[in-house]
């Protein structure tokens with residue numbers, strides 16, 4: 065079952081090469097995300113969801129036909145994704161989207177996914193730059209907390225928005241782990257000599273899916289079989305499983321983004337395994353492509369890999385995991401090199 069070893073040159077797809085032509089791959093120093101301004105303390109700020117600027121804006125559930133509208137918003141705020149990824153997120157969280165609409169245009173959105181276990185996550189909160197600062201975001205947040213305020217919602221936020229979320233949720237957030245959103249080229253993976261031979265890398269399609277789901281659950285805690293099949297099976301994604309003595313010791317996935325590629329998840333049992341898997345995934349994309357990923361600060365391999373690539377990979381935002389009531393970290397958080405998604409998952 066695990067006989068097919070992944071080989072670098074044979075697996076670089078034509079599509080991967082096409083999406084990373086030089087003109088579209090942005091250089092380090094020009095991060096694809098926009099930074100945000102500083103906040104006021106939440107307790108000092110009144111909620112103003114119905115300001116004049118948000119009048120005529122309606123909030124409704126999202127549907128598949130909203131993929132282009134949400135992609136347009138995502139591009140406008142320069143989040144480094146791809147329309148394929150937005151479509152995949154819609155397939156994964158069919159009923160999770162809410163859309164702010166004005167005159168038939170999508171002007172805002174958020175994604176709130178509910179797992180069967182009752183766990184709720186939130187993310188992909190965007191208002192079109194031309195409508196920002198007019199109360200549309202306030203309207204979306206107020207509606208969300210009116211509906212789900214009694215739940216323990218897991219999310220991630222960039223630093224300036226933590227106070228705002230605290231204010232709209234109505235109580236101090238339970239803050240958890242932090243990480244960085246990094247972007248750049250992996251020039252050097254500091255693998256100790258001869259360690260690679262201990263492992264095999266194979267395409268995820270050659271692994272028994274129930275084994276992979278079981279392995280994923282050892283990280284994510286809540287089983288997510290459908291979500292995983294859709295995410296790993298996205299046609300433009302490449303997903304590899306790391307095997308040690310025939311047993312799953314990690315897995316990861318990489319796919320095209322607007323600029324370069326998006327890496328996530330990348331989970332592995334230890335530092336060497338992380339490096340072997342990362343090397344295998346990077347070998348699947350054109351050399352010197354830029355990669356975007358969310359790395360928890362506590363990941364040991366992450367620290368070594370960043371040090372070895374300090375001139376080519378940069379941090380452009382810090383993210384904070386939090387829950388609205390009680391944050392319980394996932395048990396293998398330290399083994400997570402790249403989150404699957406910062407919007408609809410625990411890790």
Ligand SMILES: CC(C)(COP(=O)(O)OP(=O)(O)OC[C@H]1O[C@@H](n2cnc3c(N)ncnc32)[C@H](O)[C@@H]1OP(=O)(O)O)[C@@H](O)C(=O)NCCC(=O)NCCS
Nearest residue numbers: 100101109189190191196197198199200201202221222224
């Ligand atoms: C964050 C965002 C969705 C807010 O939408 P918006 O329509 O501009 O928000 P509003 O004008 O309704 O303001 C609502 C509240 O958010 C606060 N806020 C808005 N932008 C903020 C920012 N950049 N940093 C901190 N707080 C911010 C406002 O001060 C306001 O708080 P108040 O009620 O105390 O006055 C929008 O700025 C956006 O799309 N940003 C880029 C994407 C992003 O960063 N998303 C969040 C990732 S965690």
